[in-house]
């Protein structure tokens with residue numbers, strides 16, 4: 194399972210406002226990727242273009258030989274079934290209980306018996322820590338719970354592709370790390386292709402296999418985690434190290450081109466943390482020992498990289514830690 198998404202020359206505008214253009218990259222099959230960017234750069238619009246909820250001005254979104262923007266009605270409906278999508282606002286139906294919201298895709302897209310629907314729905318609700326909230330209505334639960342209900346709904350069809358728009362916003366730190374672990378385990382078990390939009394730099398540094406940055410109407414970078422975390426591109430470096438100094442300002446619309454070049458000091462990249470591993474202790478899908486990408490490109494990891502909170506050095510002790 195797991196299918197790649199190949200984006201080619203995508204451009205989207207609303208009226209005269211160009212959101213982004215020339216976006217081209219591949220979300221690798223069966224891997225976890227993260228998309229970051231300042232608020233308003235069009236991350237949510239991007240996800241909606243991937244599933245055909247919004248149509249790009251031009252460009253392609255290839256999934257399994259089909260170009261999503263070209264699909265109509267029935268074909269698009271079938272394509273969407275392969276995606277599990279968590280929208281930024283949860284997008285729950287306010288007049289349905291949480292249970293019915295989570296069960297909705299099963300009732301809409303499968304002919305499972307009601308008892309099977311029930312079992313699957315309860316399983317996913319438990320996965321996201323919502324057991325007991327079945328009969329509540331979206332208006333009666335917290336924002337974080339609505340997010341998790343939206344996630345349970347996105348997972349209920351065991352999709353090949355999972356798109357999650359800020360799954361961690363509105364969650365406390367314990368829930369956030371639990372959620373990251375959940376994505377790693379789902380990817381490990383099912384091989385689903387996962388694309389997550391997040392603002393949480395802590396999550397972005399340890400969860401994905403690949404990451405990208407949307408900034409100034411384009412995708413400024415997308416690539417393997419080790420490449421992005423050691424990037425010398427000012428915007429990438431600033432964003433993934435959560436530095437105040439750099440081309441990205443509070444008002445993302447303001448043109449900081451000059452300022453960034455004058456004041457930018459090219460700080461050394463921070464140490465790369467080890468990735469989150471599957472709960473069963475085995476390596477992630479497609480995982481190579483820490484530092485592999487850097488070594489292949491003749492680079493050294495920043496000092497202190499790949500050492501976890503317990504002091505284990507994942508690069509040095511890789512075979513032992515994953516045995």
Ligand SMILES: Nc1ncnc2c1ncn2[C@@H]1O[C@H](COP(=O)(O)OP(=O)(O)OP(=O)(O)O)[C@@H](O)[C@H]1O
Pocket residue numbers: 207212230231232233234235236237238239281
């Ligand atoms: N349906 C729409 N019609 C017109 N403009 C839109 C529409 N949807 C989004 N926009 C505009 O597109 C831009 C990007 O919006 P988007 O929601 O994708 O940003 P974002 O990167 O997800 O931001 P955030 O991090 O705050 O969620 C914004 O300027 C927004 O106003």
Ligand SMILES: [Mg+2]
Pocket residue numbers: 236237238281358
């Ligand atoms: Mg958004």
